[in-house]
Amino acid sequence: MFYEPRKGDHGLPHDPFKALVAPRPIGWITTQSSTGAINLAPFSFFNAFQARPHLVGFAADGRKDSVVFAEETKEFVCNLVTEDLVHDMNATSAHLPRGQSEMEHARLEAAPSRLVKPPRVAKAAAALECLWTQTIHLVDAEGQPSDAWLVCGEVLGIYVDDRFIKDGRVDTAALRIVSRLGYKDYAVVERTFELTRPT
Numbered sequence: 706m707f708y709e710p711r712k713g714d715h716g717l718p719h720d721p722f723k724a725l726v727a728p729r730p731i732g733w734i735t736t737q738s739s740t741g742a743i744n745l746a747p748f749s750f751f752n753a754f755q756a757r758p759h760l761v762g763f764a765a766d767g768r769k770d771s772v773v774f775a776e777e778t779k780e781f782v783c784n785l786v787t788e789d790l791v792h793d794m795n796a797t798s799a800h801l802p803r804g805q806s807e808m809e810h811a812r813l814e815a816a817p818s819r820l821v822k823p824p825r826v827a828k829a830a831a832a833l834e835c836l837w838t839q840t841i842h843l844v845d846a847e848g849q850p851s852d853a854w855l856v857c858g859e860v861l862g863i864y865v866d867d868r869f870i871k872d873g874r875v876d877t878a879a880l881r882i883v884s885r886l887g888y889k890d891y892a893v894v895e896r897t898f899e900l901t902r903p904t
Contacts, residue, residue, distance in 0.1 A: 723749075724887025731885055732763040733784040733794055736774035737823040743815070744770040745797045745807040745826070747786065749885035759860035761833060764843070764853050770803075772854050775837045780821040781858055785831040788881040788893050793828075820862040830869055830880055834862035
């Protein structure tokens with residue numbers, strides 16, 4: 706099979722692109738507006754880009770509250786989605802009236818962050834406290850603007866639940882991190898293996 710995304714000539718019920726670029730970590734992003742409103746939303750176009758400095762980013766279709774709030778206050782938090790929180794995460798993806806809190810809708814408790822104003826999800830096993838660095842309006846190969854916005858930030862602080870630190874390392878399999886696949890599919894990280902890079 707070969708198809709061209711612009712033509713949509715895959716002949717399938719759904720474009721398989723997201724099923725192939727998978728698994729994708731979920732950035733469960735907490736932001737706060739300049740007036741103090743809290744927003745919590747999941748983004749499956751999320752990842753880490755660099756370790757010196759620690760840089761992460763999430764992309765949104767349209768200028769959603771998460772994008773606008775991060776730009777307003779220059780801060781956001783990436784909460785880790787684990788298997789025990791997957792239904793809570795999904796609840797926060799609902800289209801709610803502007804101003805209604807996703808945290809309240811999902812009955813989630815907030816915990817104060819240490820270095821930034823937006824709170825983290827109290828039950829999250831890990832969270833990255835970020836300082837906004839830039840928003841990139843994504844364009845296609847001809848330079849035509851899309852309706853996608855990539856929000857980037859530097860991680861200033863990292864919270865990890867001590868239960869998941871074993872022998873000086875984070876036990877990723879024990880965390881049971883949830884990732885997004887294509888369609889309505891998700892996966893849980895439950896098995897890891899080591900591989901040493903050749904010298």
